Amino acid sequence: MAALGDQSEQQAMASQPKPLTQSPPISNIVIVIAMQTEALPIVNRFQLTEDPHSPFPQGVPWVRYHGTYKHLNISLIWPGKDPTLGVDSVGTISSALVTYAAIQILQPDLIINAGTAGGFKAKGASIGDVFIVSDCAFHDRRIPIPVFDLYGVGLRKAFETPNLVKELNLKVGKLSTGDSLDMTQQDETSIIANDATVKDMEGAAIAYVADLLKVPAIFLKAVTDIIDGDKPTSEEFLQNLAAVTAALDLAIEQVIDFINGKCLSEL
Numbered sequence: 001m002a003a004l005g006d007q008s009e010q011q012a013m014a015s016q017p018k019p020l021t022q023s024p025p026i027s028n029i030v031i032v033i034a035m036q037t038e039a040l041p042i043v044n045r046f047q048l049t050e051d052p053h054s055p056f057p058q059g060v061p062w063v064r065y066h067g068t069y070k071h072l073n074i075s076l077i078w079p080g081k082d083p084t085l086g087v088d089s090v091g092t093i094s095s096a097l098v099t100y101a102a103i104q105i106l107q108p109d110l111i112i113n114a115g116t117a118g119g120f121k122a123k124g125a126s127i128g129d130v131f132i133v134s135d136c137a138f139h140d141r142r143i144p145i146p147v148f149d150l151y152g153v154g155l156r157k158a159f160e161t162p163n164l165v166k167e168l169n170l171k172v173g174k175l176s177t178g179d180s181l182d183m184t185q186q187d188e189t190s191i192i193a194n195d196a197t198v199k200d201m202e203g204a205a206i207a208y209v210a211d212l213l214k215v216p217a218i219f220l221k222a223v224t225d226i227i228d229g230d231k232p233t234s235e236e237f238l239q240n241l242a243a244v245t246a247a248l249d250l251a252i253e254q255v256i257d258f259i260n261g262k263c264l265s266e267l
C-alpha cells in the first residue's frame with residue numbers, strides 16, 4: 001500500500017496537465033498522384049527532381065520525383081504512362097501498386113493522395129473546391145453475399161486531421177472510388193449509400209494499401225466536374241482540369257506548410 005505522502009504526491013501529479021506525448025516530427029512524405037497534369041505543378045512548386053535511379057522494378061512506368069522542402073523529405077509518386085497506350089495509368093490497380101511499392105521502399109510517415117474528382121452539388125461541391133476526405137469506399141465492387149458485400153465496399157477512414165481542417169478552412173467530405181469516369185445507375189446507388197460528396201478513381205485503393213501497411217493517409221480532392229449537373233462528365237473534366245489543378249497545387253502547398261515541423265498527433 002502507498003504511504004500517505006506518496007498518495008498526495010500522486011494526486012498532485014494527476015491534477016497537472018499531462019505532458020504531450022511528443023512523437024518525432026513528420027519527416028518523410030509520399031504524395032501519390034495519378035495524372036501528369038496534376039503532378040507537374042507540384043513537382044515544380046517544391047523543385048522536386050526525377051530520381052535518375054528509379055527505386056521501382058525495371059521496366060515499370062512509375063516515376064519518383066523527390067526533394068527536400070523545409071524540414072520535409074518529399075517524394076511524389078506518379079504511376080506514369082501506360083506503356084502501350086501512352087496515357088496516364090489512372091485507376092485503382094496502378095495506384096494500389098505504386099502505393100505498395102512506395103511504402104515498402106520509402107517507409108513514409110504519411111501518405112498524401114492528391115488529385116481531381118467529380119463532385120455532387122447536392123452535397124455541397126462546386127467546381128474548384130478542394131476537399132479533404134474523411135472516409136473512402138468503393139462503389140463498383142458489388143458482391144451481394146453477406147460480409148463479402150462489406151468487403152466490396154471496403155470502407156476506410158482517412159487519418160484524422162482536425163487542426164489542419166480548421167486552420168486551412170478545408171471542406172470535408174466522403175469519397176467514393178471506382179474504375180470508371182462515368183457513373184452507371186448501380187454506381188449511383190452505391191455512391192449514395194456511401195454518402196459521398198466526391199468521386200474519384202484511386203482514393204479507396206490507396207486507403208486499402210495504407211491501412212494494410214499501417215501508414216497514415218490523407219486525401220485531397222479538387223472538383224473538376226459536377227456529377228449531378230447537366231454537362232457531360234468527360235467534357236467538363238477536360239475543360240476544368242488545368243484551372244482546378246492550380247487550385248489543388250495551392251492547397252497542397254498550404255497542407256505541406258502546415259505539416260512541416262509537426263508530428264502526426266498535431267495534424
Ligand code: ADE
Nearest residue numbers: 116117118181199200201
Ligand atoms: N476525376 C475527376 N472527375 C471524376 C469523376 N467524375 N469520376 C471519377 N474520377 C474523376
